């Protein structure tokens with residue numbers, strides 16, 4: 353098999369063509385949506401704005417992150433202006449000590465954190481460090497064994513939450529904020545928290561077959577898993593595809609920052625599983641263990657997985673990465689043909705994202721149930737994957 357770099361070279365013309373369509377589109381969208389924190393789009397293809405609705409929502413960094421990414425590759429100042437504006441829109445959340453959960457990495461590291469790394473802005477760096485401290489402070493230190501993990505959300509004391517704490521696989525994507533803080537401050541405590549969490553996640557989230565538990569409750573004294581929940585997947589024991597993608601990419605990133613081969617192996621296990629589930633039409637279902645009908649896709653899982661597969665391919669020894677980069681290309685090509693809207697008149701790029709496996713599909717239709725819609729992180733990861741193929745040196749992770 354060809355190695356990853358050769359395959360990437362052979363597909364460069366295709367990736368360049370796709371990127372030129374993305375760039376043409378966002379040159380228009382970045383101006384139209386400059387004063388928004390977009391999530392999805394309305395029936396006219398216009399970005400819905402979270403600024404008033406839910407300013408502290410976990411996805412609100414992706415628009416700034418997308419603009420920083422486009423700026424990093426093109427040096428078009430319009431993207432930078434929009435990215436800076438999105439930071440202003442997010443700022444009240446930080447000032448309010450808002451978003452007290454593990455998603456601070458998603459929100460701040462790809463906005464203020466990217467800003468600092470691309471422009472050297474010291475104030476942006478300080479805010480990102482403050483968020484790293486907030487993430488590290490979520491560490492649940494076991495009392496009976498060494499180690500611990502990062503708590504996903506805060507529960508109400510005096511309720512069932514008194515006996516356990518909850519972690520989710522998604523957190524793997526927030527750990528780069530901690531690795532970065534350790535490198536920036538030359539202080540390994542942040543990275544130690546990240547590694548303890550990643551170790552727990554290998555033990556409790558990643559299953560032997562490479563699929564994942566989305567939500568895990570832990571005993572606080574021993575960190576042991578007390579139960580797992582279906583979360584955004586079909587049910588307990590099912591296989592939520594975006595969770596698999598978070599694991600695939602998240603473990604690869606922990607490998608990038610630590611060089612620990614166990615994380616590379618974990619990412620490979622998740623990747624092999626993901627590839628087996630999507631090979632065929634390369635259009636990811638929202639849950640790989642849900643009933644075959646109705647067919648429900650989640651393009652965001654495919655876009656995030658493509659990033660993880662390329663990352664993995666680049667980190668593996670020569671001739672081992674080819675299979676992973678080929679899988680990424682198959683996902684990106686299939687979704688490019690079936691799910692992408694490159695028309696500059698519409699604000700979204702990638703359609704057919706799904707928020708969660710729907711509790712029920714209402715007569716009003718899929719989009720109302722959060723099914724088959726565009727979601728900003730799908731747009732973000734599709735673009736990041738194409739830029740990874742083009743050798744863009746910057747990504748926020």
Ligand code: GLY
Nearest residue numbers: 410522584594707
């Ligand atoms: N982090 C929540 C989700 O993936 O929907």
